[in-house]
């Protein structure tokens with residue numbers, strides 16, 4: 001448990017708060033670039049600040065304060081211009097640096113003395129990142145999945161009605177899979193009468209997950225250069241099938257989780273961006289890599305989607321992994337009261353996560369750079385460790401790894417690129433069979 005003061009310190013993100021100041025030392029993803037396609041002007045709320053993201057008619061991006069300086073009209077209704085965004089009321093024009101470049105119908109003199117709030121933005125891998133901290137801004141880190149070549153990609157975006165730390169703590173919690181993605185999943189499917197159809201097969205992922213609840217000896221958490229890794233130690237003596245150390249996904253400080261390594265058939269960043277104290281922009285950056293010798297289907301851009309949360313009867317949809325996570329995050333309350341928790345041995349990685357967060361906040365308070373602030377571009381960063389040997393993986397079980405159920409049991413199934421993923425899968429099957437010397441027809445799509 002935490003004291004109320006410590007809970008505030010780790011969760012509040014507005015300007016001037018300890019965690020808010022830490023967050024302002026990182027490039028923050030605020031939207032998928034393709035979210036600007038239907039409308040190039042978009043209201044966003046980040047770290048408790050209301051802003052407007054826009055693309056001007058020259059293709060440049062800007063992120064400025066939400067209201068016009070003249071008579072405070074919301075700039076989300078603005079008109080993109082070659083040089084910036086114009087207010088819809090009297091046409092004041094703001095550049096990406098926030099400078100008022102023009103006030104039509106007013107004196108031509110002195111426009112530049114007016115300046116609205118503005119933050120630098122950059123695009124990487126189809127996401128728009130904002131710098132909301134002090135200058136000079138550090139390098140925008142090129143975490144591997146953002147720049148991994150020869151892959152199909154898509155971006156799932158949801159707003160979750162709770163504090164960001166609840167979402168991130170879920171990553172420090174390897175045992176939740178047993179219940180939230182195992183027993184709960186089974187219960188949901190049984191209630192819907194879909195269990196026989198969807199999960200009766202022993203190969204279904206939920207059976208594997210429930211199995212990991214037996215024979216737990218202990219949990220571990222270890223620092224890595226970019227965050228920490230954690231997992232479960234199983235003991236045959238305690239009922240596990242074998243003595244085994246099972247590593248869980250990697251935490252990349254401050255708000256990333258990486259499942260799977262770059263180059264694997266499916267890998268993902270789960271990014272928990274604080275909108276404000278009680279809301280989180282949850283971004284799943286999903287990457288489906290082709291192995292050497294197979295060309296992934298091309299994409300003009302990285303499409304985005306919003307996995308649905310309710311069905312046509314307005315009932316919660318709970319038969320996919322992200323929805324199960326979102327349920328339990330929200331069900332802890334807007335900002336969960338950690339002074340009332342009763343923690344156990346399985347919460348050890350959560351304690352590690354909180355301690356690491358507290359230490360990094362303290363570094364910022366001392367005027368130092370926290371973890372993962374790069375003053376020089378280090379090139380592509382493997383936050384989850386070196387990628388596996390794709391060729392070796394391909395030879396062993398690449399094809400099989402595509403059949404793990406993400407296209408039916410995870411948010412991916414709603415994604416606009418899922419047909420390309422299936423096409424990639426088909427190309428891999430063809431290459432694999434050809435490599436094995438089989439003279440076969442191409443598998444049906």
Ligand code: FES
Pocket residue numbers: 068069070071072073087088089090091092
């Ligand atoms: S209110 Fe924006 S230009 Fe007048």
Ligand SMILES: [Fe+2]
Pocket residue numbers: 170176177180181321325
């Ligand atoms: Fe989960």
